Amino acid sequence: MKAIAPIIGLCAALCSGVWLSGCQLSDATPPLSTPNNQTSPKVMTPDWGIAATLVAMGHPPVAMGDKPFYKEWVGKPLIPATTYDVGTRYQPNPEMFSQLDIDVVIDRAFYEHLRPMYGDLDVHSIELNSTNRVAAWEDFIEPTLDLGRSINQPQAAQDYLDNSKKQIIQAGQTFHTRYPHIKKLAVVQFADTNNLRMFSYNSLFQPALDAMELELVAFADGNEWGFASIMLGDLAKLDDDTCLVVVEPIGDLLKLELKDSLVWQRLGYSFDENQTANKGRCLALLPATWNNSGVASMNVLADRLMNATFVGNTDL
Known part of the structure; x- marks a missing residue:
């Protein structure tokens, strides 16, 4: 040593x-x-x-x-x-x-x-992120290969990239089979009742959704972490054909506060999976997905989107 x-x-x-x-x-x-x-x-x-x-x-x-x-x-x-x-x-x-x-x-x-x-x-x-305004799959290839070389595993890194791309594409196909009308997603994470992070085009959500043939919707360019800060009321700017994806963690207390929020009520979203079909705006709650893990996070995101339950109006 x-x-x-x-x-x-x-x-x-x-x-x-x-x-x-x-x-x-x-x-x-x-x-x-x-x-x-x-x-x-x-x-x-x-x-x-x-x-x-x-x-x-x-x-x-x-x-x-x-x-x-x-x-x-x-x-x-x-x-x-x-x-x-x-x-x-x-x-x-x-x-x-x-x-x-x-x-x-x-x-x-x-x-x-x-x-x-x-x-x-x-x-x-090694930086497992994109430095471009709009992230692309190609931005993550060399850093992943570099990581493989650093542990004397160049072929393992290449195989991982190849298999990951295939898995993400397959996850997209499954998603479209389950929800054929959903094409556009806005991805956010709550800091508190009124403040959110909206993941933008320089985040890894962009290349993952690209491979799944889905469109990422964002209001502004992201910071170095791939998100822009927005207020709860800003969600009113989303088109009716855009589904909102909320990334956990989000506590039960925050859910209760949102349920009582007049702004949230006016927006028309609900976390209730038992609500009547097509009632309210399209929304899904996604388990925690880290935005700074390169291809590893893209794999997790694709898998979780493929298995996510969207509530509200999914016949967009």
């Missing part, structure tokens, strides 16, 4: 939220074998998107950040129990990190401030 930088200090450890006094970790994590007899390095990543893609490619990281919250915000693919949690993504626990047997850290620019903690470990930075 390469030398790790000294522990940054008690204060930084406490900030990580996972202070482990006297905790010891096994350094016997076996390396992953590759088909061409190369050995995959033992990877730590603070980033959910990179972790998700590694898992989806069949080569999960040894350690990652914020593992307990991954299930709530990202969901799939599931992180194996053998992957250690090193604390928060933005400030991992240095004591925990110093005890890990790892070969390489794979991160992105958002986590650049953590690199002094890694000592002389190799660090590979």
